[in-house]
Amino acid sequence: MKKARFKVDELESDIFKITGLEATVGNFYEEWEETPGPTPMPDISTFRDWDRILLNKYKPFYLPLCDLCCLCTMGKCDLSKGKKGACGLDMAAQQSRIVLLSCAIGAATHAGHGRHMVEELISKFGSDYPLDVGGLSVLVEAPHTRLVTGIKPRTLGDLEDVLDYVEKEITHLLSCCHTGQEGDNLDFESKAFHAGMIDHVGMEVCDLAQISAFDFPKADPEASLVDIGIGSIDTSKPVILVIGHNVPPAAAIFDYMEDSGLEDSIELTGICCTALDLTRYTNKAKIAGPLSHQLRFIRSGIADVIVVDEQCIRADILDEAKKVNAPLISTNYKNFQGLPNRTNDPIDEIVSDLVEGRSPGVVILDSDKAGEAAVRIAMGVFPKRKKLGIIPEEGEIIEYAMKCTKCLSCQRVCPNYLPLPEAMEAAANGNLQPLSDLYESCIGCVRCEGEGVCPNNLKLHSMIIGASRSKIKDEKFKVRVGRGAISDTEIRRVGGPIVMGEIPGVIGIVGCSNYPGSWKDNAIMIEEFLKRRFIVTTTGCAAMNIGMYKNEDGLSLYEAYSGAFDAGGLVNCGSCVSNPHISGAAIKIASIFAKRKLNSNYEEIADYIHNRVGAVGISWGAMSQKASSIASGFWRLGIPIIVGPHGSKYRRALLGRKDKDEDWYTIDARTGKRVYTGPAPEHLFISVETKEEAMTLIPKLCIRPNDTTKGRSIKLNHYIDLHKRFYGAMPDDIQLFVRTMADIPITMKDEILEILKEKDWKESEVPAPDPTLLPRLVRKRGG
Amino acid sequence: MAAEPWQRYEIPGPIKAAVIKNPEMVSILLKKAKKPVFIVGHEAAEIDLGGKKPIDHIIRIARATNIPVVTTAHTMAEFLKSGFKPAASMTSMDIGNRLTDPEWSVSGEDDPHDLALILGMTYYVGFVIEAGLKSFAFNHLKTVSLDRYYQPHCNWSFPNLSIEEWDRHLTIIAQEIEKK
Numbered sequence: 001m002k003k004a005r006f007k008v009d010e011l012e013s014d015i016f017k018i019t020g021l022e023a024t025v026g027n028f029y030e031e032w033e034e035t036p037g038p039t040p041m042p043d044i045s046t047f048r049d050w051d052r053i054l055l056n057k058y059k060p061f062y063l064p065l066c067d068l069c070c071l072c073t074m075g076k077c078d079l080s081k082g083k084k085g086a087c088g089l090d091m092a093a094q095q096s097r098i099v100l101l102s103c104a105i106g107a108a109t110h111a112g113h114g115r116h117m118v119e120e121l122i123s124k125f126g127s128d129y130p131l132d133v134g135g136l137s138v139l140v141e142a143p144h145t146r147l148v149t150g151i152k153p154r155t156l157g158d159l160e161d162v163l164d165y166v167e168k169e170i171t172h173l174l175s176c177c178h179t180g181q182e183g184d185n186l187d188f189e190s191k192a193f194h195a196g197m198i199d200h201v202g203m204e205v206c207d208l209a210q211i212s213a214f215d216f217p218k219a220d221p222e223a224s225l226v227d228i229g230i231g232s233i234d235t236s237k238p239v240i241l242v243i244g245h246n247v248p249p250a251a252a253i254f255d256y257m258e259d260s261g262l263e264d265s266i267e268l269t270g271i272c273c274t275a276l277d278l279t280r281y282t283n284k285a286k287i288a289g290p291l292s293h294q295l296r297f298i299r300s301g302i303a304d305v306i307v308v309d310e311q312c313i314r315a316d317i318l319d320e321a322k323k324v325n326a327p328l329i330s331t332n333y334k335n336f337q338g339l340p341n342r343t344n345d346p347i348d349e350i351v352s353d354l355v356e357g358r359s360p361g362v363v364i365l366d367s368d369k370a371g372e373a374a375v376r377i378a379m380g381v382f383p384k385r386k387k388l389g390i391i392p393e394e395g396e397i398i399e400y401a402m403k404c405t406k407c408l409s410c411q412r413v414c415p416n417y418l419p420l421p422e423a424m425e426a427a428a429n430g431n432l433q434p435l436s437d438l439y440e441s442c443i444g445c446v447r448c449e450g451e452g453v454c455p456n457n458l459k460l461h462s463m464i465i466g467a468s469r470s471k472i473k474d475e476k477f478k479v480r481v482g483r484g485a486i487s488d489t490e491i492r493r494v495g496g497p498i499v500m501g502e503i504p505g506v507i508g509i510v511g512c513s514n515y516p517g518s519w520k521d522n523a524i525m526i527e528e529f530l531k532r533r534f535i536v537t538t539t540g541c542a543a544m545n546i547g548m549y550k551n552e553d554g555l556s557l558y559e560a561y562s563g564a565f566d567a568g569g570l571v572n573c574g575s576c577v578s579n580p581h582i583s584g585a586a587i588k589i590a591s592i593f594a595k596r597k598l599n600s601n602y603e604e605i606a607d608y609i610h611n612r613v614g615a616v617g618i619s620w621g622a623m624s625q626k627a628s629s630i631a632s633g634f635w636r637l638g639i640p641i642i643v644g645p646h647g648s649k650y651r652r653a654l655l656g657r658k659d660k661d662e663d664w665y666t667i668d669a670r671t672g673k674r675v676y677t678g679p680a681p682e683h684l685f686i687s688v689e690t691k692e693e694a695m696t697l698i699p700k701l702c703i704r705p706n707d708t709t710k711g712r713s714i715k716l717n718h719y720i721d722l723h724k725r726f727y728g729a730m731p732d733d734i735q736l737f738v739r740t741m742a743d744i745p746i747t748m749k750d751e752i753l754e755i756l757k758e759k760d761w762k763e764s765e766v767p768a769p770d771p772t773l774l775p776r777l778v779r780k781r782g783g
Numbered sequence: 784m785a786a787e788p789w790q791r792y793e794i795p796g797p798i799k800a801a802v803i804k805n806p807e808m809v810s811i812l813l814k815k816a817k818k819p820v821f822i823v824g825h826e827a828a829e830i831d832l833g834g835k836k837p838i839d840h841i842i843r844i845a846r847a848t849n850i851p852v853v854t855t856a857h858t859m860a861e862f863l864k865s866g867f868k869p870a871a872s873m874t875s876m877d878i879g880n881r882l883t884d885p886e887w888s889v890s891g892e893d894d895p896h897d898l899a900l901i902l903g904m905t906y907y908v909g910f911v912i913e914a915g916l917k918s919f920a921f922n923h924l925k926t927v928s929l930d931r932y933y934q935p936h937c938n939w940s941f942p943n944l945s946i947e948e949w950d951r952h953l954t955i956i957a958q959e960i961e962k963k
Binding site: 412 | 789794797798855881887912915919
C-alpha cells in the first residue's frame with residue numbers, strides 16, 4: 001500500500017501563509033502486474049449465484065439438534081413437523097441460520113485474533129515492516145487476500161486495510177442472524193459460504209503477520225522436528241504452560257528466558273495452537289498435546305505457571321489452576337477469567353503476589369511484561385509447589401472405584417458414551433487396564449465429573465489419567481514444526497499431476513480433538529494415504545495428534561515421511577490460522593499452474609478448483625465454530641469436507657444425489673454443450689461414522705471431471721481397493737465414474753467390465769471436456 | 784428403564800417418540816406398512832448379544848419379510864460374511880437425505896417408503912438424522928427405532944433396555960414375523 005505524501009515548504013496567499021507543511025493522504029495500493037478481476041471486495045450478494053450453483057448440486061440435509069428455537073423472547077418456538085416460529089422462520093431456515101451464526105463466530109474469532117496480532121506487531125515493528133512468507137519461492141504470498149480483496153499486501157500496515165474489509169463483512173453477516181432478517185434457507189447458506197471465504201482471508205492475515213514478524217519457518221519442507229507429548233517434558237525443571245492461539249505472549253516468555261540465560265533451566269510447553277506456533281518461533285519449546293490434554297496436564301501438577309491467551313481455553317481454567325496451586329496469567333482481554341488487570345502495576349509486586357499465593361492469578365495485557373512475569377513466577381513457585389497434582393495413585397483409584405454404584409450416569413453424559421461403569425467395576429477389583437484403555441478416547445471434557453452426575457462425586461477423568469501413568473510417561477513423539485505456505489515452486493511441480501489426477505489427491509486433515517474414538521485414528525487414516533502417495537496437509541490439533549502415533553518402525557509419521565508438498569508428503573502448515581495455506585495451495589494451482597487470473601477473480605478460480613483440483617478436507621474431531629467457518633471457506637471453493645460423527649451436530653450436510661443424473665452436468669467450455677461428468681465430487685459436506693467409511697470416501701471425493709484417463713484410473717483403483725477391503729465387495733457406483741474403457745484400472749478390468757455390462761453402461765461421448773459451471777467462461781457457443 | 788434419551792443431554796423438543804412396550808407391535812407396524820425399509824448401522828455388527836449380534840436378528844426379520852436392508856458405514860461387510868446381501872449401502876447421511884424425498888425408494892422403481900426401521904447408528908448421529916426425518920419426511924414416512932436406547936425423534940422407539948431385554952425384544956419380533 002502506498003500513501004500520497006506531499007510537503008510544502010512555504011505557501012502564501014492573500015489570506016493565509018503556510019510554512020513547513022507535510023501531509024499524507026489516503027491509501028493507494030500499488031498496482032500489481034494483474035489488472036483487477038470482476039469482483040474486488042465482494043459483499044454478501046456478489047457470489048450468491050455461484051453459491052446457488054453449488055447448493056443446487058449439493059442440497060442441504062438438515063439435522064436439527066433441537067426442535068426448538070430459543071433465540072428471541074417470543075419463543076421458545078417448536079419448529080418441528082413443518083411448524084413455523086413466532087417470527088415466521090421454519091426449521092430449514094433456522095438450521096441454516098445456526099450454520100451462519102457458527103461460521104460468523106468462527107470468522108470473527110480468527111479476524112479478532114488477526115487484528116490483535118497485527119496491532120501488537122505494528123506497535124513493535126512498525127507498519128512498514130515488510131511481509132515475507134518465503135522470499136522468492138513464495139511470490140504469491142497472500143492468495144486469498146489477493147483473490148478476494150484485490151489487495152497485494154506488502155507490509156504489516158497493509159494488513160490493517162484487509163482487516164477493515166473482513167470486519168465489515170462479518171458485521172453484516174452477523175446482523176443477518178437477527179430476528180426478522182433473512183428467511184430463506186439457501187440465502188442463509190450462501191451467507192455462511194461468505195463467512196467462510198472471509199474467514200480464510202482473516203486467517204491468512206494472521207499467519208502472514210506472524211510468519212513475517214516472528215521469522216517462522218518460511219515454506220520450509222524441512223522445518224525441524226520437535227518434541228510432543230506429556231512424557232517429553234522434563235518435570236525436574238520449572239514448567240511454564242501456555243494455552244490458546246495468540247503466540248506473542250508465549251514468544252515473549254521465551255525471549256525473557258533467553259535474555260536471562262534460563263532457556264535450559266525452564267521447560268516451556270503448550271497446548272493447542274499457541275504451542276504449535278511457539279515451536280515455529282523456537283524449537284526449544286515442546287508441545288504437551290492438543291486441546292483434549294488441557295485438564296490431564298494441569299491436574300498432573302507439572303505446570304508451575306499457566307499462561308492463557310485466547311480460544312479453546314477451558315472456561316474453568318482458573319478453578320483447575322487453583323486446585324494445583326499454579327498461578328494463572330491471562331494475557332488477552334477476550335479471556336479475563338474474572339482476574340484483576342495488573343498490566344500497569346509494578347512487575348515486582350505482581351511476581352511477589354503470585355509467588356506468595358496472595359492472588360491466584362492476574363491479567364497482564366502487555367506481552368513482554370507477561371513474559372517476564374511468567375518466568376520469574378515459575379522460578380519462584382517451583383520450589384514451593386513441589387509439582388502438586390491431584391491425580392490419584394493406584395490404591396486411591398481402587399478405593400474410589402469401590403464406591404461406584406454403576407448407576408450409568410457418567411456414561412450417559414459422556415459425549416462418546418465411554419464404558420466407564422465397566423472400567424470402574426474392573427478397577428474396584430484391582431484391574432486398572434480398562435480405565436487406562438479409555439485414555440486415548442477421552443476428550444477431557446469432564447462432563448462425567450459434573451455437579452450431581454456421580455452420586456459419589458467421583459473424579460472419573462482424574463481416575464482415567466491416574467490409571468494411565470505408564471502410558472503418559474511414554475508419551476514422547478515428534479512433530480514437524482509448521483512450515484507455513486506451500487511454495488510456488490512446489491505448486492509448479494505438482495500442479496500438473498494433481499489437475500490431471502495422477503497424484504490421486506490432496507488431503508487436508510485439520511481441526512479439533514473431539515474424536516469419536518482414539519486420537520490415533522487420525523494417524524491411522526493418514527498413514528494409509530501417505531503410503532498411497534496422496535499429498536497430506538495438516539494443521540492445528542489434528543497435526544499434533546498425527547504426531548502422537550508411531551508406525552511399525554517406531555517412527556512418528558513426521559519422521560517417516562517428507563515434509564514436502566509432493567506425492568507421499570506430510571505437510572504440517574502450522575496452527576488453525578495456517579489453514580489458508582492449504583486452501584491457498586488450491587488457489588495457487590489455478591493461478592500459478594493454470595495461469596488463471598488471481599486478482600479479484602474468486603468465482604472463476606473456485607470453478608477451476610471444483611472441477612479440477614482433487615482435494616478433500618477431513619476434520620475427524622471438529623468441535624468449534626472456527627472449524628465450521630474454516631470448512632465453509634473450503635465449500636465456497638468447491639472443495640468437499642468430511643467430518644467425524646460429532647460433526648453431524650453442525651446441523652446440516654451438503655449432499656449430492658448420485659442417483660439423479662440431471663445434477664451432474666457441467667458445461668464444456670470449448671463448445672458450450674452440457675456434458676454428463678458424473679458425481680465428481682459426490683458431496684460437499686458430510687459426516688461419516690467410522691474411519692473405514694471415511695477412508696473409502698476420501699479417494700472417491702478426490703475424483704474430478706477434469707481427470708485424465710490415467711488419473712481417473714488411479715483414483716478409481718484406490719477407491720475400489722479400499723471399498724473391497726472395508727465393505728467386502730465392489731462399490732455399486734463404478735459405472736458413474738468410468739467414462740471410457742481407458743478409465744478402468746487395469747488390474748480390475750474383468751470385474752469392472754462385468755459390472756458395466758450389468759449396468760448397461762455406455763462410453764461417454766465427451767470423456768474429456770473443459771469443465772466449468774459458469775456459462776460466461778464458454779469460449780464458443782454451441783448446442 | 785425409562786423412556787428418556789440415553790445420552791442425557793440429547794433433549795429433543797415437545798414431540799417425542801411413543802414407547803414400544805410390546806415388541807409384537809413392531810410386527811404389526813411392519814404388516815401395515817406398504818413399503819418398509821430397514822436401516823442398519825455399524826453398531827449392529829459390533830454389539831455382542833451373548834454369542835450373537837443384532838444383525839443376526841435383522842437378517843431373520845429381513846428374510847421373513849423381504850424388507851430391503853440399507854446398511855450404513857462399513858456394515859455391509861458383516862452382512863456379506865453372514866451370506867446376506869443388503870439392498871444398498873450408503874452413508875447414514877445419504878440414506879437420511881434420500882428418505883426425505885417422497886419419491887425415492889431403494890429399488891428406484893417402487894412406491895416410496897412409508898416406514899423405516901432403524902438400528903445401529905451411533906446414538907447421537909441417529910438422534911440428529913431422525914430429527915431430520917421428523918421435520919422433513921413427516922408427511923410420508925414413519926420411523927421406528929429398534930436401538931437399545933430410546934431415540935426420541937422417531938415415531939416409535941424402544942425405551943432404554945438392558946442387553947438381555949434388547950436381545951429378547953429383537954428375538955420376539957423375529958419370531959412374530961416368522962409366524963406370519
